[in-house]
Amino acid sequence: MERTTDADRINEIQHSAQPCFQCGICAASCPIFRVAPDFNPRMAVDEVLRTGTVAMTGREWFCAYCLMCEERCPMEVALSEILIDIKNLSANDGKVPPSIIEMMDVIRFTGKVSHASKRTEKKRRELGLPELPKPDVDEVQTIFEMTGALDRLMRFREAEVEPE
Amino acid sequence: MTTSDSVSDAGTGVEPKVEAAESEIRIGVFPCKCGKNIGAVVDIDTVAEYAKTLPGVVHVQVNTYTCADPGQKEIQEAIREHNLNRIIVASCSPTMHEDTFRKTVKGAGLNPYLCIMANIREHVSWVHQQDPEGATTKAKELVAMAVAKATSLVPQPELDVPVTPSALVVGAGVAGMQASLDLADMGYKVYLIEKEPTIGGIMAILDKVFPQNDCSICILGPKMVDVIQHPNIKVISMAEVDEVSGYVGNFSVRVRQRARYVDPDACTACAECIEVCPVDIPSRVDQNLTWKKAIYIPFPQAVPSSYVIDPEACLGMDLLRCGKCYEKCEQHAVIPEDEDKIIEFEVGVIIIATGFEPADPKKIPRLGWGRYPNVITSLEFERLINAAGPTEGKLVRPSDITKPKSVAIVQCVGSRDIHTRMGCSNFCCAESVKCALLIKEHYPETEVVIYYQDLRMHGKYFEDQYHKAREEGIKFIRGRVGEIQEYPHTKNLRISVEDTTHNELLLVDFDMVILSMGAEGVAGNVPLPISVTQDKFYIESHPKLRPVDTSSAGVFICGGAESPKDIRDSVIQASAAAGRASIILQRGRYPIEALSARIQQDICSRCGTCVKRCPYGAIIQDGTGRYTVMGALCQACGTCAGDCPKDAIVMPNFTNEQIFAQIETALKENPEEKIVAFACAFCSYRGSDLAGVSRMQYPTNARVIRAMCSGRYSVKFAQRAFELGAGSVLYSGCHLPADCHFQTGNHWMAKREPRIRNWMKRKGINDERFRIEWVSAGEGKKWQQIMTDMSEIAMKHADEIRKKRTAKSKGKTKGGKQAKSKRSPKTQGTKKGKKKTTKTKRKKED
Ligand SMILES: Cc1cc2nc3c(=O)[nH]c(=O)nc-3n(C[C@H](O)[C@H](O)[C@H](O)COP(=O)(O)OP(=O)(O)OC[C@H]3O[C@@H](n4cnc5c(N)ncnc54)[C@H](O)[C@@H]3O)c2cc1C
Numbered sequence A: 001m002e003r004t005t006d007a008d009r010i011n012e013i014q015h016s017a018q019p020c021f022q023c024g025i026c027a028a029s030c031p032i033f034r035v036a037p038d039f040n041p042r043m044a045v046d047e048v049l050r051t052g053t054v055a056m057t058g059r060e061w062f063c064a065y066c067l068m069c070e071e072r073c074p075m076e077v078a079l080s081e082i083l084i085d086i087k088n089l090s091a092n093d094g095k096v097p098p099s100i101i102e103m104m105d106v107i108r109f110t111g112k113v114s115h116a117s118k119r120t121e122k123k124r125r126e127l128g129l130p131e132l133p134k135p136d137v138d139e140v141q142t143i144f145e146m147t148g149a150l151d152r153l154m155r156f157r158e159a160e161v162e163p164e
Numbered sequence B: 001m002t003t004s005d006s007v008s009d010a011g012t013g014v015e016p017k018v019e020a021a022e023s024e025i026r027i028g029v030f031p032c033k034c035g036k037n038i039g040a041v042v043d044i045d046t047v048a049e050y051a052k053t054l055p056g057v058v059h060v061q062v063n064t065y066t067c068a069d070p071g072q073k074e075i076q077e078a079i080r081e082h083n084l085n086r087i088i089v090a091s092c093s094p095t096m097h098e099d100t101f102r103k104t105v106k107g108a109g110l111n112p113y114l115c116i117m118a119n120i121r122e123h124v125s126w127v128h129q130q131d132p133e134g135a136t137t138k139a140k141e142l143v144a145m146a147v148a149k150a151t152s153l154v155p156q157p158e159l160d161v162p163v164t165p166s167a168l169v170v171g172a173g174v175a176g177m178q179a180s181l182d183l184a185d186m187g188y189k190v191y192l193i194e195k196e197p198t199i200g201g202i203m204a205i206l207d208k209v210f211p212q213n214d215c216s217i218c219i220l221g222p223k224m225v226d227v228i229q230h231p232n233i234k235v236i237s238m239a240e241v242d243e244v245s246g247y248v249g250n251f252s253v254r255v256r257q258r259a260r261y262v263d264p265d266a267c268t269a270c271a272e273c274i275e276v277c278p279v280d281i282p283s284r285v286d287q288n289l290t291w292k293k294a295i296y297i298p299f300p301q302a303v304p305s306s307y308v309i310d311p312e313a314c315l316g317m318d319l320l321r322c323g324k325c326y327e328k329c330e331q332h333a334v335i336p337e338d339e340d341k342i343i344e345f346e347v348g349v350i351i352i353a354t355g356f357e358p359a360d361p362k363k364i365p366r367l368g369w370g371r372y373p374n375v376i377t378s379l380e381f382e383r384l385i386n387a388a389g390p391t392e393g394k395l396v397r398p399s400d401i402t403k404p405k406s407v408a409i410v411q412c413v414g415s416r417d418i419h420t421r422m423g424c425s426n427f428c429c430a431e432s433v434k435c436a437l438l439i440k441e442h443y444p445e446t447e448v449v450i451y452y453q454d455l456r457m458h459g460k461y462f463e464d465q466y467h468k469a470r471e472e473g474i475k476f477i478r479g480r481v482g483e484i485q486e487y488p489h490t491k492n493l494r495i496s497v498e499d500t501t502h503n504e505l506l507l508v509d510f511d512m513v514i515l516s517m518g519a520e521g522v523a524g525n526v527p528l529p530i531s532v533t534q535d536k537f538y539i540e541s542h543p544k545l546r547p548v549d550t551s552s553a554g555v556f557i558c559g560g561a562e563s564p565k566d567i568r569d570s571v572i573q574a575s576a577a578a579g580r581a582s583i584i585l586q587r588g589r590y591p592i593e594a595l596s597a598r599i600q601q602d603i604c605s606r607c608g609t610c611v612k613r614c615p616y617g618a619i620i621q622d623g624t625g626r627y628t629v630m631g632a633l634c635q636a637c638g639t640c641a642g643d644c645p646k647d648a649i650v651m652p653n654f655t656n657e658q659i660f661a662q663i664e665t666a667l668k669e670n671p672e673e674k675i676v677a678f679a680c681a682f683c684s685y686r687g688s689d690l691a692g693v694s695r696m697q698y699p700t701n702a703r704v705i706r707a708m709c710s711g712r713y714s715v716k717f718a719q720r721a722f723e724l725g726a727g728s729v730l731y732s733g734c735h736l737p738a739d740c741h742f743q744t745g746n747h748w749m750a751k752r753e754p755r756i757r758n759w760m761k762r763k764g765i766n767d768e769r770f771r772i773e774w775v776s777a778g779e780g781k782k783w784q785q786i787m788t789d790m791s792e793i794a795m796k797h798a799d800e801i802r803k804k805r806t807a808k809s810k811g812k813t814k815g816g817k818q819a820k821s822k823r824s825p826k827t828q829g830t831k832k833g834k835k836k837t838t839k840t841k842r843k844k845e846d
């Protein structure tokens, strides 16, 4: 069951990758590729196109999802979809790195990805922005439970890969 | 041939006089065996016997090969002997031999449009090989349909219009110049319109031109002089076309020429005036890299060789405000009172050669042009390296006027990008290699790297150039540049690019970057109804077989206006366009489509719908408010007639009356089993023919009605067919979006679908019984499939009808009383009820 959906997913990804003509503008624009030569968005698209599979090496998690690549892609390749789909496939495969699992936990218990620092709060006040809302942690917990995110989190934790 | 000198007869739409139809219709039918092609399946003698019984038929003659000489002679003899005035040849497809037989009857003194064909080969014998009986029945009915149509055929005049032996060429780049020279050399008068103060176009400001890298102005300059000195060419510079009216052979052109404020005949280009002019403005020819005066000459070799005053910049030519040039000029060439002029003339043909513009680098902010002075475009480079340019040929960085030690050339800027232009600009790869070679030639120690995506050095001699570039040590790296950043102090540049061959990010510093700019279309800036692509290049009449013709007869395109291309291809196209145009000029007369639309003024309600439908702008409203068709522009597609709410438009040989007659005849016997299929002459009918040629078998119940274009099929045709009980109805046309031979007929037909379906719903007609299909001339297989599917639908419907009938007749035989009670059962009752509710609903809607 799980496998077939994945095959469908890959088919879909492949479809959205088809307009790519391997110009390399995405790679040349990607801030992560600059510091992590192992991660290249063009190669990710190319891999999907060429082999019909996504190699889940763990590097797919490097992507910061800034979408500079999609912004500049001359063929309007849906990199936003492709990159997130690859992450999802990787997650299904139990390849979520510990840092991401940790982040999920942070969200689960605090309702935020990171704490707003004193400085941020001060800056917001200076700019006349409203105070950040306090997340309702119970509500977040419920969301985690009801959407199945909690189950997934537990599964990821079981399959947790040792950091290389 | 009837010819008419009077333009108003044929051109402006006053209905040409047609010989009145003879009172007695005398039809001759000529069933053909086509050897065994038809004869082996269809029983031709039965068809012939049947034809004799049809109204109006006075002569029937079977032939083995009607298209052969003896067959044609027999038709001609029969016409004379039996005084025939309508001819039907029941043989192959009209696509094959309609022209042949029209000529045959013309030879016997009959108007050619009184001859039509019944297609009993491609549509019968070849596709129903296993069903001789069904095939023979179908052949009989096709002949009957043709006879029904023939009864109301009327003779159509074969007119032509005189052609003015002169040409308008718009745009005086290398393409416009070449086309003008060719036509002028043939002896025709040419009006060459250029919007700039000089002719020459882009080529005039290039330094060297690939692939041989010869000096551009050295080869173009003499040609520019040839143009201005040619006795048959009138160059009108600083001018644009204001209005074009008329039609092929007879265009009236109005041109507006801006004031030059300098008399080009008096000006000797001595340059005294610029010594005194106090105003400096950026030089557009030099890409704003330097200054010029308010009185200026675009470049020394400009043609006409005359200065010009920019009225926006000039302080005032009167002595009070400035007037220094006026005072200085010994030739008295400065004319302060100069005004815009309107120039009017008549031409027979038009060639559009308006070229393209280099793409706009401002649209790609990530590459920094405009923010970083040392990022320049290829055209700016051309001016910098040009000995007559702002730096007298020295390549320098705009930021500090020093010589760059390293230069990056960035490819595909403004091309191959959904956000700017999808297409490849065709010349920029070769342009980049040329720039690189020019830099190496002047400064061999400079490091030059070309960043390319695909190097398209496809033209003759181009590979040699590429080879040379590699020998010169120019580096080629595959990867499109992502972004360019500037070091604020040194103004050096850092480019970020992936070397896609090695899957490696490169961050490289350069002193200067050249952006190899693609082309941006300008098509549409001439007031002519020629369709343009999304990226603004003119659309040719046929991309392969009529590449320099347009949909408007007598209007041709060439050079960069058609698509981005290099000089050689522009010149080739220009000569081609001139050649095509000269065919019209040389003949002296232009034949008018005999089957062009005619508007019946007494019926027309003047709604103007037809004007919007016509893809050729053939329908105009004259001074009195009447809509008329210009015969010389109309291509007889019938799209106007398809949507005319009053049925005021007559499409000769495809009139409503004729098409209704065909529908009625087709549905005389067993209508519920029949497919009434409409097919357009250029795609779907040819697709149906191909099914025949390929012997693709399908059931015999289709009756095809041919029209010139699917735009002709009005809503009423389907309605009439269903009212007469047709099992299914097909509207087939050329594929959307762009295959229609008449450009947009298929779009307008498709727009009628909801109206037909709504009507069907109201009438309780099952939706599946009507279909719209796009069939190309190559899709015989698809035609076979459609016929098979629609036949099933028709048969299913026929079955239902039969069941209902037997139910009814059963009731009848059982006696009146029972029959009455039979009608009351639920199913029928509810049906009636339903109908009533829909009726009342409709009333409410009204
Ligand atoms: C930077 C650059 C470098 C190039 N280098 C080379 C090279 O080395 N070799 C090569 O083979 N090709 C080269 N090309 C391509 C070459 O420029 C074109 O092939 C050529 O100019 C096309 O000629 P054209 O007459 O069709 O158009 P253009 O040269 O663009 O001329 C069109 C003319 O029409 C005029 N015009 C436009 N609209 C109107 C209007 N509405 N009314 C009146 N006049 C109008 C314009 O003012 C212009 O004078 C280069 C192009 C660029 C941009």
Ligand code: SF4
Residues within 6 Å of the ligand: A019, A020, A021, A022, A023, A024, A025, A026, A027, A041, A042, A045, A069, A072, A073, A074, A075, A076, A077, A079
């Ligand atoms: S920018 Fe777009 S087209 Fe270019 S390589 Fe990346 S995904 Fe492919």
Ligand code: SF4
Residues within 6 Å of the ligand: A026, A029, A030, A031, A032, A033, A041, A062, A063, A064, A065, A066, A067, A068, A069, A070, A079, A083
């Ligand atoms: S979204 Fe990911 S791949 Fe794309 S530019 Fe940002 S980090 Fe790179």
Ligand code: SF4
Residues within 6 Å of the ligand: B599, B603, B604, B605, B606, B607, B608, B609, B610, B611, B627, B643, B644, B645, B646, B647, B648, B649
């Ligand atoms: S569409 Fe018909 S009624 Fe309307 S203006 Fe044209 S001819 Fe007249």
Ligand code: SF4
Residues within 6 Å of the ligand: B596, B597, B613, B614, B615, B616, B617, B618, B619, B629, B633, B634, B635, B636, B637, B638, B639, B640, B641
């Ligand atoms: S729409 Fe077609 S038939 Fe009607 S005037 Fe235009 S070209 Fe002629």
